[in-house]
Amino acid sequence: MFYLLNLFIQMKILINNSDLNEALKGVTNLGFVPTMGSIHKGHLSLIKKSKKLTKKTIVSIFVNPRQFNNKKDYKNYPKNIKNDIKILKKIKVDYLYIPKIKSVFGKNKKQKIYISRNYRILCAKFRKGHFEGVLQVMDRLTYLIKPNKIFMGEKDYQQLLLVKNFIEKKYSSKIISCKTIREKNNLALSSRNSLLNNQNFIVANKIATNLIKFKKFLKNKKNLENLIRDKNYELEKNFKIKIDYLELRKKRDLKNSKNLSNSKLFIAYYIGDIRLIDNF
Numbered sequence: 001m002f003y004l005l006n007l008f009i010q011m012k013i014l015i016n017n018s019d020l021n022e023a024l025k026g027v028t029n030l031g032f033v034p035t036m037g038s039i040h041k042g043h044l045s046l047i048k049k050s051k052k053l054t055k056k057t058i059v060s061i062f063v064n065p066r067q068f069n070n071k072k073d074y075k076n077y078p079k080n081i082k083n084d085i086k087i088l089k090k091i092k093v094d095y096l097y098i099p100k101i102k103s104v105f106g107k108n109k110k111q112k113i114y115i116s117r118n119y120r121i122l123c124a125k126f127r128k129g130h131f132e133g134v135l136q137v138m139d140r141l142t143y144l145i146k147p148n149k150i151f152m153g154e155k156d157y158q159q160l161l162l163v164k165n166f167i168e169k170k171y172s173s174k175i176i177s178c179k180t181i182r183e184k185n186n187l188a189l190s191s192r193n194s195l196l197n198n199q200n201f202i203v204a205n206k207i208a209t210n211l212i213k214f215k216k217f218l219k220n221k222k223n224l225e226n227l228i229r230d231k232n233y234e235l236e237k238n239f240k241i242k243i244d245y246l247e248l249r250k251k252r253d254l255k256n257s258k259n260l261s262n263s264k265l266f267i268a269y270y271i272g273d274i275r276l277i278d279n280f
């Protein structure tokens with residue numbers, strides 16, 4: 001047995017694929033929560049849902065180099081493995097998979113992934129190659145783990161849709177979407193929030209509150225496009241941020257939307273040099 005099995009604590013930590021295969025032998029009704037670590041309450045809500053809907057839950061922590069379009073961003077991505085293990089043990093996750101790059105991608109040649117034209121918008125437009133990297137890692141992890149259900153957050157809504165379309169076509173695993181968990185002052189929880197200084201943390205909360213109110217304000221208004229353009233300008237000016245996009249799009253297929261029905265407001269912005277995304 002290669003995995004580190006601690007008899008007193010239930011969670012099995014799996015660090016390579018033979019650990020993984022041995023541990024998962026005969027496991028049925030498996031829930032999978034893929035993460036890049038620095039575990040927070042957003043991740044925990046996915047895990048809780050998995051524990052409720054499946055018999056066993058596996059969490060992965062893997063900072064996937066292929067989904068970073070910027071080397072510095074990859075290097076600076078927050079890592080907190082000791083604390084993560086402590087939290088995941090406490091919440092009684094069954095398996096924690098912490099693979100090395102070669103366990104995930106092995107000798108596999110970089111798989112060609114094609115993102116259809118309609119989805120080359122929002123983050124796909126501003127982070128070239130990002131979703132190709134996300135789909136490559138989700139393809140490999142789903143192949144290796146073979147979960148019944150995969151739990152993903154609406155916080156990363158475009159990722160959720162792209163992964164759902166890709167994975168459910170190729171595997172029998174179902175993607176289960178989970179609501180965004182927020183700070184009490186409205187900022188969506190994210191591992192990247194730990195990179196914000198105090199002042200920027202406060203500003204990011206204000207921006208989230210501002211957009212929640214703005215979405216309510218848009219109800220029954222006309223010419224939403226213009227109002228959103230003005231809001232973009234106002235936020236950049238008042239909060240000294242650089243907005244990549246602020247757009248209203250349909251939840252189903254992310255097509256441009258001119259009204260609030262079945263639509264979400266999507267934002268990505270830089271505060272200092274930290275890029276945050278959210279949707280309302």
Ligand code: AMP
Pocket residue numbers: 034035036037041042043045046151152153154155156178179180181182188189190191
């Ligand atoms: P990450 O570790 O950032 O790659 O996120 C792993 C999973 O957790 C993804 O499916 C995210 O969408 C989800 N997630 C991240 N932040 C939140 C949040 N605040 N609320 C709900 N889910 C989240």
